[in-house]
Amino acid sequence: MLDMLLDILSWILLLGGALFLLTGAIGVLRFPDFYSRLHAVSVCDTLGAGMVLLGLMLQGGLTLVTVKLMLIFYFMVFSGPTAVHALAEAAQVSGLDPVEDDPEDG
Amino acid sequence: MQYLVDIVLLGLLMITGFAIVRMRSLLAVTMLTSIYSLFSALLFVVLDAVDVALTEAAIGAGISTILLLATVALTTEYEKVPGHRSLLPLLVVTLTGAALIYGTLDMPHYGDPNAPVHRHVAPEYIEDTPEEVGVPNVVTSVLASYRGYDTLGEVTVIFTAGVGVLALLGVHLRKRTEQPHDYKMLVVLRVIAKLLFPLILLFALYVLFHGDYGPGGGFQAGVIFATGFVLYALTHGLGNAERVIPPALLGVLAAAGVLLYAAVGIEGMLLGGKFLEYNVLADDPVSGQHLGILLIETGVGITVAAVILIIYFGFVSRRPGGADAQDPS
Structure with a gap:
């Protein structure tokens, strides 16, 4: 019973993560300018990959695999937002302005 | 399922390869090279060659990208547009590729x-x-x-x-x-x-x-x-x-x-x-x-x-x- 609950929960997390990854990818393609695209990408790194990793941890159970997945999670939590922050800052410093009210601009 | 993964990865490799050839911005090409290496590493994982995959990911996608970026920073960010038509090089590459593919016909099948x-x-x-x-x-x-x-x-x-x-x-x-x-x-x-x-x-x-x-x-x-x-x-x-x-x-x-x-x-x-x-x-x-x-x-x-x-x-x-x-x- 508990096993099945954990399995269901892990699948919900995996599919939810996949959904966030997909929305992030669509966002990168569809959003109008660099900053909003970054916003879409950061979802992939944190929620998308994070939920997939959590789901895999539940599948792994109390094993060494879970510990390794936790380390990857730790790494993703720190590196993903930092990378996006660095990109945004680099864009701002090099003088890229956000696009306002121009949905046609690709 | 195994074939599907292989085909998707190889297809992405090919698309990345074409993109690298078509792009003129060397920064973008550097990033694409890194992505190419990452796909190769994934292919190696699929082929159960995890040691090679780790090497490819660390060297191809990691350090090479940094060294290429350093080189781009030293030189120029855009590739010069060649002044000549690229028909002859295309012919040479096509012929060489065809010869190589012909050569693989004699090779043993994968996993034989x-x-x-x-x-x-x-x-x-x-x-x-x-x-x-x-x-x-x-x-x-x-x-x-x-x-x-x-x-x-x-x-x-x-x-x-x-x-x-x-x-x-x-x-x-x-x-x-x-x-x-x-x-x-x-x-x-x-x-x-x-x-x-x-x-x-x-x-x-x-x-x-x-x-x-x-x-x-x-x-x-x-x-x-x-x-x-x-x-x-x-x-x-x-x-x-x-x-x-x-x-x-x-x-x-x-x-x-x-x-x-x-x-x-x-x-x-x-x-x-x-x-x-x-x-x-x-x-x-x-x-x-x-x-x-x-x-x-x-x-x-x-x-x-x-x-x-x-x-x-x-x-x-x-x-x-x-x-x-x-x-x-």
């Missing part, structure tokens, strides 16, 4: 147990590794023990590359940077880099010393180790990184790794064995093998890490502005 590569020495290595070397990872036993002489050659090649870069470019020493003018800009990066730096080094050591049991070994560990210092140089300035790990020390370390490898071989000779025979290093052959593999992998790791840092410092310190704009010298 009767293929020459699977019948020559490979079965011996796989069967004898548990008794003779006693490490679970056969790749490590082949690379470090059975083919130790070849690996020594490879390490020497890497060492020569480092010496070549030192001779051609040299490493320009920078002043230590106390408080760069746009210090606030990098503050998040610095804090996170400080947080990740010890973990990267720890992971490199894990890959190095766990290479007997899982994927990994000296080459991958050396690259990961160097990446940690590259991250430090990127966030804290080249001058500071050169204080943490001085280029003069790197030269010594690059030589020390190769010498450690060769010394293990000579030690085997002194103890009555052949060159690079680890059996005589300890009381019983298997623990001798373990000791020998550990020592030579350490040597490989030291040389690879030092040479990559020499190349990185050599490239980046050529630029007047330094690794990053905040370096005042």
Whole structure:
């Protein structure tokens, strides 16, 4: 019973993560300018990959695999937002302005 | 399902390849090259070659990208548009490609147990590794023990590359940077880099010393180790990184790794064995093998890490502005 609950929960997390990854990818393609695209990408790194990793941890159970997945999670939590922050800052410093009210601009 | 993964990965590889050829922005091409390497690494994982995948991910997607970026920063960001038509080169490439594909028709099918590569020495290595070397990872036993002489050659090649870069470019020493003018800009990066730096080094050591049991070994560990210092140089300035790990020390370390490898071989000779025979290093052959593999992998790791840092410092310190704009010298 508990096993099945954990399995269901892990699948919900995996599919939810996949959904966030997909929305992030669509966002990168569809959003109008660099900053909003970054916003879409950061979802992939944190929620998308994070939920997939959590789901895999539940599948792994109390094993060494879970510990390794936790380390990857730790790494993703720190590196993903930092990378996006660095990109945004680099864009701002090099003088890229956000696009306002121009949905046609690709 | 297996085929689907293969086809998707190969298709993505092809698309990336075409994109690399079509793009004129060298920065974009650098990023695409990194993506190409990542896809290759995934393909290697699918083919169960995890050691190669780890190498490809660390070197192809990691360090090469950084070195290419450093090169782009030194040269120009856009490829020049060629003045001539590319019909003749296209013809040559098409003909060569067709000839190569024709050549593969004679090759044995993928996974064919009767293929020459699977019948020559490979079965011996796989069967004898548990008794003779006693490490679970056969790749490590082949690379470090059975083919130790070849690996020594490879390490020497890497060492020569480092010496070549030192001779051609040299490493320009920078002043230590106390408080760069746009210090606030990098503050998040610095804090996170400080947080990740010890973990990267720890992971490199894990890959190095766990290479007997899982994927990994000296080459991958050396690259990961160097990446940690590259991250430090990127966030804290080249001058500071050169204080943490001085280029003069790197030269010594690059030589020390190769010498450690060769010394293990000579030690085997002194103890009555052949060159690079680890059996005589300890009381019983298997623990001798373990000791020998550990020592030579350490040597490989030291040389690879030092040479990559020499190349990185050599490239980046050529630029007047330094690794990053905040370096005042």
